[in-house]
Amino acid sequence: MFGGMESKITDAHRALVRRAFAEPGEFATSPLYQALSRTVAADDALLELAAAGRPGQYPTFLFFGAVQQVLLTGAGDDPLAAYYPSLLPDGVAARPAEEAGPALVAFCARHADALRAVIGSRLVQTNQVQRSLGLRFALAAIADEIGDRPVHLIEVGASAGLNLRFDRYGYRLGGRRFGEPDSPVQLVAELHGDGELPDLDALPALASVRGVDLNPVDVLDPDDRQWLRALVWPEHHDQRILLTAALDLVAGDPPPIVRGDAIDVLPGLAAGLPDGEPRVVFHSATRMHVPAERRAAFDGAIASLGETGPLWWLSVEDVPDPDPRTDRSRGGAGLQLRGPDGEARVLAVVEGHLRWVETLPGV
Ligand SMILES: C[S@@+](CC[C@H](N)C(=O)[O-])C[C@H]1O[C@@H](n2cnc3c(N)ncnc32)[C@H](O)[C@@H]1O
Structure with missing residues (x-):
């Protein structure tokens, strides 16, 4: 676990979350989330983070929303941003999605506290x-x-x-x-x-x-609006x-x-x-x-x-x-x-x- 923390989830819960990332059928139109899902499914520390949401929350949507939220709010110069079409200036191509895994692992280690705070407090609220x-x-x-x-x-x-x-x-x-x-x-x-x-x-x-x-x-609250934007796939x-x-x-x-x-x-x-x-x-x-x-x-x-x-x-x-x-x-x-x-x-x-x-x- 990040920072040597003890695992807080049961094996059964981890298996459930792993399955959600191993079979991410929902991300048919997001090559980046498809590729990163495989990285999460194979990494216990990332699964632990993803499992920290409130009961009933879809771990895949919540985890990737939190990662993009942290990238959008201060960590935009992290190497992981180079894989996100949403974070690059017009005309700059994103790096290949299938190579993004190591950058995600490093990003999560650097920003574990910020990610845990978002995952533990926010809900999947994508408003389409x-x-x-x-x-x-x-x-x-x-x-x-x-x-x-x-x-x-x-x-x-x-x-x-x-x-x-x-x-x-x-x-x-x-x-x-x-x-x-x-x-x-x-x-x-x-x-x-x-x-x-x-x-x-x-x-x-x-x-x-x-x-x-x-x-x-709250459509008038900048933080709430930011969270909705973070939930949109890259x-x-x-x-x-x-x-x-x-x-x-x-x-x-x-x-x-x-x-x-x-x-x-x-x-x-x-x-x-x-x-x-x-x-x-x-x-x-x-x-x-x-x-x-x-x-x-x-x-x-x-x-x-x-x-x-x-x-x-x-x-x-x-x-x-x-x-x-x-x-x-x-x-x-x-x-x-x-x-x-x-x-x-x-x-x-x-x-x-x-x-x-x-x-x-x-x-
Ligand atoms: C994924 S969003 C979908 C939002 C909207 N219906 C749409 O299609 O764009 C799900 C919303 O349902 C809300 N929600 C989930 N469970 C609920 C419950 N038991 N009572 C009221 N709202 C709930 C969440 O807070 C979230 O805003």
Whole structure:
């Protein structure tokens, strides 16, 4: 361990974390994180660091976020920075990702305390503004069911609230444009599938908008903004630009976000909603961060929003369930709906970061 410290994690925990780094399927679009994951998986001291996060936190996202955060906040002249496309001036090529391992090991030894402080205190809060497209698509798909009644929109795991301002952005999908054409935030995605594309401009009116998060990210706080930037993978320049534009836009009118665990907060929030009025709850890449033994309580708290009015429960978390496609080669996550009748449906299949949408026949 760094500095001769005793190991604080069990063998079973270390094995779990090692597996996460040994099979980093999530980093298909980050050659650097793929290469560095292999370095971490083979190094007990790095695994120890990566395992120091709060329960339920994905060690890979948290560890690499912390490394980039320390690089961005004072250690930018470390040799490791030469492998990060995000840290180099325009026109300077990064060194080959597969050679970065030794630089990471040395960096972690030099900055172990700073890394441990970030990993122990921060959460994986990546706020992907592109996921607003999933919310908008789903709202358009259920607009007829909701009718002309304004809805109360609640996002669970809202992070900085970027998705809650989905109505301030422009969208381009399948050659069609929707939303605000002059917005500084323009979201572009590929369209696949044989299903019908709903009119993304025909949306239910909003009666209220609010988020819930364990630890709301303050769009006005420079440290919080920095942490969101640190969570963007080094190769994703476009995403970094989009994130900054969205943070600036949302900072002009941040949505209210209630601090707390959804399990504790939602029942009270449900009681405060006007009786009988329609409500939509949305969560993306959030349930996966809830410790497995608390997921039933998480689902129950969300369902409680439907006790005093019709609830449309939308999510993007996991593989489609059920997956109605005959050809599943594209992969993707389900844009899921559970309607007021309790029926679960897949509205579309989407890439996890909403880079593409696959429509489904008959939906
Ligand atoms: C990976 S981020 C995703 C943020 C956003 N939904 C998106 O798609 O861009 C997950 C967010 O869920 C929050 N979160 C995780 N568990 C939670 C819980 N039990 N209650 C409320 N928020 C939670 C985290 O704090 C974090 O901000």
